[in-house]
Amino acid sequence: MTAGAAGLAAEPAGPGQSTGPVRPVRVGLIGAGRIGASHAAILARRVATVELAGVADAVPAAASRLAAQLGVKAFGSPAELIGSDEVEAVVIAASSTAHCELIVAAAGAGKAIFCEKPMSMTLEEADRALAAAADVPLQVGFNRRFDAGFAAARHVVATGGVGTPQLLRSLTRDPGLANPGAVPPWTIFTQTLIHDFDTLLWFNPDAEVVEVYATADALVAPEYKSAGLLDTAVTVLTFDNGARAVAEASFSATYGYDVRAEVFGSAGMVTVGDQAASSLTHFGPDGRRVNTVRGDVELFLDAYTAEFAEFANAVRAGREPAVTGRDARRALAVALACVESVTTNRPVTL
Template identity: 60%
Template sequence: MSSTKPVAVALIGAGRIGASHAEIVARRLKNATLAAIADPAPGAAARLADQLECPLTYTDIDELLANPEIEAVIIASPARFHTNLAVAAARAGKAVFCEKPMALTLADAELAIAAAREAGVPLQVGFNRRWDRAFAEGKAAIEAGKVGTPQLLRSLTRDPGPFGADPARIPPWTVFFETLIHDFDTLLWLNAGARATEVYAVADALVRPDFKDKGLLDTAVVTIRFDNGAVAVAEANFSAMYGYDIRGEVFGSGGMVSMGDVRRSSMTLFDKDGVSNDTWRLDTDHFIDGYTAELHAFVASVRSGRNSGPDGADAKAALEIALACIASVTERRPVALAEIRG
């Protein structure tokens, strides 16, 4: 492949996050071109392609994967399809960027990892927080020893309210598989080299208690112990009325670093109503630079053949914690990660 020719990237899944990724590839990346969009829903791919001037659309994913001009795919389908799509794309020789979660079982995680390894293609997972400037600078401070030995860590995700999703359409355990999975990866990344050893989780339906008996969990708090002695807390809620709140913190023997801010900027308004800040309301706004950076890195890995972002092993490590949380909530007890790993 020519070092100057843009990488031909295809999108699988033309929903909200897929559309955001496609727009980044089409309009923000100089090292890539949006070559195709696929979605099985009639008209979905075509509508997005029209907006972004993308030349090819498919409703049959196999037809897209058979196109020899496509070098890489971004998988942004519903989570239950991620593993099969990642495996199929890797076996077709395409580099794979897969939105989280990469898999819902450890067996499926191993399938995706093995498929990418056997095909010799990069496999990157969409843990975008690693690419956010504040989190990246926090990570650099930890690596430089500025907080000493990590002792207490915290990561939280509070989605912007009011909660407007249809609770009946939210798959079971979404709060762990699709929301807190980001926090689990962030905590593992910030506590580099450590492995989770024990998890205790509590979860409830506090936003929509009328759907609790139907399996909805919209609020959770998780305590994680690591083999280096550190203890972490992760929390999530589906409806923060003040905005999209993503934060992290690492307290250590020599200091502390905090990352993330619900405020859009440091501008503060002082007027007759008091003191106020504008806040983030969408992940695609809050993390636009992070999403761009992670996709730029993915495209660069297609050229080099070396993955520079979070990979299948990282996805599996976060998934182990999610599965331990599910067991902990179900059985109302602390769960050792050894039970999950087998």
């Protein structure tokens, strides 16, 4: 569906999809940076149950450029977008430090909210956002839950396919660190590994993390460590059901964007994640070669699309989205415990 399309849209029934004709949800997007621009294009072109009503950014010129590319309205400010009658739901893809205030403002205007992770930067902010959004749909962007492979793996776990989870693993390895000086302190926990923490909580149903021990260093760009950069990290999580989990991250996977997970249990094991760009494998005199994906949008394009379809369906159905603000708070609590663990060089009890 292109931006500005009107009328009814229909999608086949399935996870995150509509069961019949619906009026597209008029969405306004805040944040015209890398991920905001990608989200805007997905909303405008790939989600039949959404009409992208416009975009806004703290830098109006950035919003104008993105709006021109997609043929939609550029609002003069996030506040103008939130207050507009043309917008019934808001997608927040602005700087993470602005997430809480934007959630509170959007909820106060009665808008449904999709917010990129993290929902906030502190637990106090998370609680404030949750309280403000108590009466409107609030979904947070943990895209791995909507990836077909990760969803299938979780189904295996949830239906007893591995028995009782005992050992879990999740990893994220980004393909490069273009500008080490621009990475805010603790990004590896609050922006990167927070996806892994959510995945591990999701893969260990009804269990909570009770202890965290984290180590981290600047191995990719050590000259920036004094400025607060951490580009390599390993965390050990202990759950209240006795399971142990390891989450690791690096900002220097030269071979591509690498996201994987594993659950080992009393009756089996499930693994998920593949860096291959397609099923093609080239066999030649130098051996076997496989092309790999190089970024999150390339790897998770269908997952991003599915999470926005789920959001639109939740808005139209008047129900709670599949991924809630409470889920976001749980993952944030683990991320912040990791920060404390690295700072104090000791395990932290949650």
